[in-house]
Amino acid sequence: MPNFPNIILYAIPFFIVAMLLELYATTRENYKAVKGYEPKDAFSSIAMGLGNVILGFGSKALVLLALFWVYDNFRIFTIPIEWWSFILIFFADDFSYYWFHRISHECRLFWASHVVHHSSQHYNLSTALRQTWSGGFYTFIFWLWLPLLGFHPAMILLQMSISLLYQFWIHTEAIDKMPSWFEAVFNTPSHHRVHHGSNPIYLDRNHAGILIIWDKIFNTFQPEIKEEKVVYGLVKNINTYNPIKIAFIEWWYMFRxxxxxxxxxxxxxxxxxxxxxxxxxxxxxxxxxxxxxxxxxxxxxxx
Incomplete structure (x- = not known):
């Protein structure tokens, strides 16, 4: 078992510093058009993030068992842990993420856990922490083809963490547009603002993790329109700051x-x-x- 670090835990201080910098920046005169932070909303997002980390210890064990079961018993090849295999898994993981994310918007069973991330009516770095408490226990099925090909489970989990880290910084209004070449290839704050919009033109668009190319290939890309300001949240907002309700209310609605x-x-x-x-x-x-x-x-x- 390769001894890769848990980079998400190491990144927590970075998350805190980045949110404080964003909070400071968005109070300046140049950012008056940016909503910034609403304390109750931000604390709800942070609570969801902490719950995700705590429950993640259980879900990660389940994910590891599933990945190792496929890897040990059914793998077609054995892909060595070399520099070039990290390039392969970068694209393979990002492709998996795109389809997991897209299906999470198109199938209510997966939406029941993913809706948590869209439940805030604000958009800032704290929104990135608003993560599911239930999705980790079943959404890993979108990655099971990777150990089948022969990627080691430790490599898969590491790349999944890298993807999650990348997506933290794109949850902001403080950055307008990146250089055009970057916008053409990578997921950016502008692209992801669209994804969090409840405007009809923005619904279920831009499912990218790191690379926006998948949305362009599979016809789910929508650029941010200057004249159509993004309205964050859900088509029908849940209007609660209670972490328990945020985590499970859609499950109740679906089963009802x-x-x-x-x-x-x-x-x-x-x-x-x-x-x-x-x-x-x-x-x-x-x-x-x-x-x-x-x-x-x-x-x-x-x-």
Whole structure:
């Protein structure tokens, strides 16, 4: 077992310093348009992050067991831990992250844990810490093909941590745009602000981890529009600072929709696998419906 450090724990002091610097910067005259921090919201995000770290000790054990089970029993190749294999796993992990993230917006079972990260109506570095308490126990399935190929589980966990670290700095309004070449290839604050928007045109766009190229390849990319200021949060906000509610309220809503009331077995199952907003009676609207309506209204205004 390679002895890679737990870089997330080492990064905690950096997180704190970065948030303090952002808080200072956004109070300056040049940043009056930036919302900055709302104490209750920020403390909720930090509480979610701490809970994620604590529960992570249990989920990481489960993830390691699953990765090693596949690696020890089913791997097709054995990829050595060399400099070039870290390049391969960088792209493989980022590809896995894209599909995990995209499915987490398109399937309610995965949305139930991921919605936590979108529940804040503010956007700053503390929002990056607003992490799931439940997702770590089952979303790892999107990475099981990596040990099957022959990547060592320790390498996989290290690269997953690197990806998570990278995504911390993009949760800010204090940075407008990066250089054009950087914006073209990498995920940036501008791209990720779009992802956190509840505006119909921004819904379920920009699922990138580190590389924005996946969104461009799979047609989920949306640039930030200067005239369409991002409205952060959910289509229907949960309006609570209670960490317990933030962590589990969507699970309750999903199971209530799936198991209560008069519905067929297929309809009940669909509440678990269909996108958020889907209703068995046809009265619901998913993100693509809302986007289509928004684009249609824009066309009518300009015609």
């Amino acid at each position: 929709d799936a198991f209560l009331g008069k519905k067929s077995i297929k309809e009940r199952f669909n509440y678990l696998i269909k996108p958020p907003g889907w209703r068995h009676d046809g009265q619901g609207k998913i993100s693509s419906d809302l986007r289509t309506e928004w684009l249609s209204s824009k066309e009518q205004k300009t015609s």
